[in-house]
Amino acid sequence: MxxxxxxxxxxxxxxxxxxxxxxxxxxxxxxxxxxxxxxxxxxxxxxxxxxxxxxxxxxxxxxxxxxxxxxxxxxxxxxxxxxxxxxxxxxxxxxxVNTVFQKYALFPHLNVAENIAFGLKLKKMEPIIIKSKVERMLKMVGLEGFEKRDVTLLSGGQQQRVAIARALVNExxxxxxxxxxxxxxxxxxxxxxxxxxxxxxxxxxxxxxxxxxxxxxxxxxxxxxxxxxxxxxxxxxxxxxxxxxxxxFVASFIGESNIIEGIMIKDYLVEFDGFQFPCVDKGFEDNEKIEVVLRPEDLDIVEPEEAKIQGIVRNITFKGVHYEILIETQFRTYKIQTTDYAEVGRKVGLKFGPEDIHVMYPMGAY
Amino acid sequence: MKHFRHLIKPYLIWSILIIVIPLLLIGLYAFTEEGNAVLTFTFTLENFRKFAESTYLNVIIKSFRLGILATVICLIAGYPLAYIISKQAEDIQSFLILLVTVPSWINMLLRTYAWMNLLSDNGIINNLLGLLGIDPITMMYTDFSVMLGLVCNLMPFMIISIHTSLSKMDHSYIEAANDLGANPVQTFWKVTWVLSLPGVLNGVMLVFLPAISSFVIPKLLGGGQYMLIGNLIESQFISVGNWNFGSAISLILAAAILILMRLVKRIDVMGRQEE
Structure with a gap:
C-alpha cells in the first residue's frame, strides 16, 4: 500500500x-x-x-x-x-442532466406512467414511442404493470424506482x-x-x-x-x-480508526507511542510530524511479551460478527475489532504488521 | 378524546336553533300560501310559478352573470398577485397577506359609502378629471360601480385561498419539472397551476357565493333600480312583506348554487383525470 x-x-x-x-x-x-x-x-x-x-x-x-x-x-x-x-x-x-430528488418529488396529480412520461411529452414525442419507453423503464426498475397506479399510494421504495425511471427515460x-x-x-x-x-x-x-x-x-x-x-x-x-x-478527517469519517500522532524517522520507519515500527510509507521529510491510522480490524490481541505496545482490556462489546475491545495503554486507548474474546482486566499485547500502518499528514499541514 | 364528546352538545343545539330550524321554516313558507294563521297551512306551488315570470327570471340570470363575471375578474387579477406573494420570503409574505386583508378591517358598509363618494358624478374622481379638463363620467349606479364594489370586497378571499395552496406547495415539484425539461411557462401550466386548483376552486366558491347573493353593494352602488336576486329576496321580506315568495326565491337560489358547485367539482375531478 x-x-x-x-x-x-x-x-x-x-x-x-x-x-x-x-x-x-x-x-x-x-x-x-x-x-x-x-x-x-x-x-x-x-x-x-x-x-x-x-x-x-x-x-x-x-x-x-x-x-x-x-x-x-x-x-x-x-x-x-x-x-x-x-x-x-x-x-x-x-x-x-436529470435529477433524482431526495424526497422523489413525484407529481401527485399524475399517475406512474404520466410521471415517467413527463419529460418525453415535453419533447413532443409520439405517444406510441412514449408508451414503449415508459414500459421499458418500468421493467428496468422492476415495476411492470404499475402504469396506472397513483404515485401517492406507492411505498417509499416504489416511489424511488419511479423517480429513477422518470429521470432515466430522458436518456x-x-x-x-x-x-x-x-x-x-x-x-x-x-x-x-x-x-x-x-x-x-x-x-x-x-x-x-x-x-x-x-x-x-x-x-x-x-x-x-x-x-x-x-x-x-x-x-x-x-x-x-x-x-x-x-x-x-477522512480517516475518522470513513470507518473507525485509531489516530495516533507520531514522527516519520525516515522512509519505511515510523515512531509512535515510544516505539519505532517498520512501515511501507515513504516520501515524507525525515523526522516530520505525521499522524498514523490503525484500523481497529487490523489490530490483533497477543500475549503481552509478543508485542511492543501493551495494555489492559477495559471493555468488550459483542457486535455480532466480531467483538469490539477497548485496550488502555500507557498513552491512549485503542479500539480493536476481533473475533477473539479477551476478558476485562487482562494484560495483552497489541500486534500489527507494517502494512497495517497508514501514515498521513496531520490536519492542516498542507 | 372520548369523554370530550359531550362538549359538542351545546354547539349542536345552537346550530339546530339558528340553522336547521330557520331552514325548515323557509321550506315551509316557500310551499305555503300567504296569510296563514300560526297553525293552519295551505300548501301551494304558486310561489314557484310566480318566479317563472320573465321579470323574476331575468333577475336571477342577471345575478348569475354578475356573480360569474366578478369571480372571473377576482381570479384573473388575484392569481398573479397570490403567485407573486408566494414567491417572497416568508416574513414578507405574511406582511403582504396582512395588507391584502387590511380593507376588511373596516366595515363593509363604510367602504361602500367611500366608493360612493369617490365615484359619484361630483365625487372625488370626477373632480380630479375636471381639473384635467375632462368632462365628468357617470360611474355611480352602473354595472361598473356594482362590479367594482363586489370585486374589491371579495378579492381578499380569492387571493388568500390561492396563496394558501401555492405557499404550501413543495418547491421540489417545480425543480423536478425544470429538471425534466419544462421551461418556466410549461412548468407553471403543467405543475403549479394544476397543483393550485384546489385553492382556486376554494377561492371561486368564496367569491361566487357572496357575489351572487349580495344585496347591500348592488343597492348602494347600483341604486334603487338595480335588482339582483339578493335585493329581490330582501324586498320580499322587508318592503313587500311576502315572506312566502321570498322563501321560494331563497330556495331556488340555494338549489341553483348547489347544482353549480356540483358542476364545478365535477369539472375539477375530470380535469385531473385527463391530465
Missing part, C-alpha cells in the same frame, strides 16, 4: 486508470449563501460512465455542488464545464442523485444500493451520487469524493479512501 501524496496525484492516477473522457469539470467552484461560504473552491473532474459519490457530513457542501451541476443554484465563482462548454448560465431545463448524460436512499428503511436500502449499481452499469451513464452514508459510498462508487466544510478532502477509489486516508 503506497501513499498517494497529494490530491493532484490522486487525480492523476484515476485519470490514467480510466482513460475516459472528462464529462464535467468543476473549476474553483465557490458558493456563498448570505455571508456564509458553503463551497470554498471545488476542483473536480467527472468522467463518462463513472459512478462518483460526493460523501460528507451534512453542511459539507455536497448537495450544493450537486444543485449547481443540476442548475438549481448559481455558483458565486468558478466554472462548470460540460463537455468543455461552460454551462453555469444555462437554465436546468436545457441541461443534459441524460448524467444522472444526479441527492441522498436518494435516505428515506428508506435499512433492508430496502441495501437492495436499492445493489439495484442502483446494476442500473448504472446497464445504462452506462455517469451517476453523481450524494450521501452522508460511508458504507453506501464505498459499496457503490467507482470514485469517492470526501468533502468537509466546503472543501474536498480526498478523491479516490473506495479502497484508496478506506486504506489510505489522506488526513484525520
Amino acid at each position: 503506497i501513499l498517494l501524496f497529494t490530491k493532484k496525484h490522486t487525480q492523476f492516477f484515476i485519470r490514467r486508470e480510466m482513460e475516459l473522457n472528462k464529462l464535467i469539470e468543476l473549476k474553483d467552484l465557490t458558493k456563498n449563501f448570505d455571508d456564509q461560504q458553503v463551497l470554498k473552491g471545488i476542483n473536480l473532474d467527472i468522467y463518462e460512465n463513472e459512478f462518483l459519490t460526493l460523501l460528507g457530513p451534512s453542511g459539507c457542501g455536497k448537495t450544493t455542488t450537486l444543485r449547481i451541476i443540476a442548475g438549481f443554484e448559481d455558483p458565486s465563482g468558478g466554472q462548470v464545464l460540460f463537455n468543455g462548454i461552460e454551462i453555469s448560465k444555462i437554465p436546468p431545463y436545457r441541461r443534459e 441524460p448524460k448524467v444522472l444526479l442523485l441527492d441522498e436518494p436512499l435516505g428515506a428508506l428503511d435499512a433492508r430496502i436500502r441495501k437492495q436499492m444500493q445493489f439495484e442502483l449499481k446494476k442500473i448504472q452499469r446497464e445504462v452506462g451513464i455517469t451517476f453523481i451520487y450524494v450521501t452522508h452514508d460511508q458504507e453506501e459510498a464505498l459499496s457503490m462508487s467507482d470514485t469517492v469524493v470526501v468533502m468537509n466544510n466546503g472543501e474536498i478532502q480526498q478523491i479516490g477509489k473506495p479502497t484508496d479512501i478506506y486504506n489510505e486516508p489522506e488526513n484525520r
